[in-house]
Amino acid sequence: MKKQILVFSLLIIPTFFFEAYAQNTFPDETISQKWEYLHFSFWDGASCQKRIIKNGIKKDICEGQYIEIWDCNEYESNCRILGYYRKQGDSVLVRRASLLNNLPVVDCSLPYGLTYDFGTEIDEHLQCATNMQYLPFQRDFWTTEIQEKLYEGQLRKTIEVNFRSFADNDSPINDMLWIEGIGSNHHPFYSLVCMGHHCEDDYKIAKVFRNNELIFLDTLRSSWIPCRYIPTGTKNEFNQQPRLFVYPNPASDFVKIHQEGLSQDPAKLSIFDALGREQKIFDFYVFGEPLAIDFLNTGIYIIKVSIGALSQYLKIFKE
Numbered sequence: 547m548k549k550q551i552l553v554f555s556l557l558i559i560p561t562f563f564f565e566a567y568a569q570n571t572f573p574d575e576t577i578s579q580k581w582e583y584l585h586f587s588f589w590d591g592a593s594c595q596k597r598i599i600k601n602g603i604k605k606d607i608c609e610g611q612y613i614e615i616w617d618c619n620e621y622e623s624n625c626r627i628l629g630y631y632r633k634q635g636d637s638v639l640v641r642r643a644s645l646l647n648n649l650p651v652v653d654c655s656l657p658y659g660l661t662y663d664f665g666t667e668i669d670e671h672l673q674c675a676t677n678m679q680y681l682p683f684q685r686d687f688w689t690t691e692i693q694e695k696l697y698e699g700q701l702r703k704t705i706e707v708n709f710r711s712f713a714d715n716d717s718p719i720n721d722m723l724w725i726e727g728i729g730s731n732h733h734p735f736y737s738l739v740c741m742g743h744h745c746e747d748d749y750k751i752a753k754v755f756r757n758n759e760l761i762f763l764d765t766l767r768s769s770w771i772p773c774r775y776i777p778t779g780t781k782n783e784f785n786q787q788p789r790l791f792v793y794p795n796p797a798s799d800f801v802k803i804h805q806e807g808l809s810q811d812p813a814k815l816s817i818f819d820a821l822g823r824e825q826k827i828f829d830f831y832v833f834g835e836p837l838a839i840d841f842l843n844t845g846i847y848i849i850k851v852s853i854g855a856l857s858q859y860l861k862i863f864k865e
């Protein structure tokens with residue numbers, strides 16, 4: 547009887563570990579995965595949108611077979627092909643798609659880009675793709691910490707990554723995580739969108755579903771992106787509010803905030819730095835009046851403008 551139990555155990559244990567490992571891998575064409583993310587656009591009226599990324603079918607693209615990357619609105623309609631990805635060992639490689647006569651095309655004369663290497667080691671430097679519509683698009687990424695974290699009951703390798711989004715002397719961005727089986731905490735295919743300084747676009751993963759099962763949930767409290775304050779109703783209340791303008795921008799001493807169209811009720815203001823740290827609160831602000839910012843250091847700041855229960859966000863550049 548003991549021999550039978552031992553043989554049975556030897557058969558079960560490898561199967562269990564294989565299934566646990568398979569749950570952590572980045573999805574291939576046999577797995578349906580959907581990433582729900584929030585997009586904050588400064589140049590689009592400092593608006594927030596909820597959008598959906600989902601994978602599609604496998605297709606022959608350039609030098610190999612790639613899986614479709616679809617970008618959709620929050621209702622999973624009005625979708626477009628963002629690009630294609632394929633797995634190669636621990637790595638995820640991408641190619642960008644553009645539209646020609648409303649059909650997606652890929653320029654095979656350009657090299658593919660590395661988005662993830664989940665086999666990387668601490669202090670290892672990688673050349674990963676960022677914002678592939680610009681050349682050169684490969685930038686220096688390096689890992690600072692590797693650990694396992696629990697997400698929805700599943701332990702996943704989590705890699706802290708620093709990178710330079712543009713010029714070599716650009717200040718490094720140090721708030722990116724690579725989560726095994728999930729992708730980046732910003733955008734699952736960050737290589738295909740504008741990321742980092744000078745983009746004025748920010749992204750944040752909120753939920754991830756694998757075969758319709760929730761495998762990742764972020765309350766958005768861990769990021770400074772203003773979308774974390776967005777109401778959780780079925781409508782995008784943020785974009786239904788009156789339009790706000792701030793000027794001059796950039797500014798050194800003061801700015802003025804103007805509310806378009808509606809009554810000029812006083813507002814409460816909160817100023818946050820790029821790391822989400824609150825710098826100052828103004829409990830009573832009259833629109834159109836100068837707002838002193840000379841106490842701030844040079845950099846990028848977010849002004850939260852609250853009128854009653856509704857809030858909007860403005861990004862300013864302090865010279």
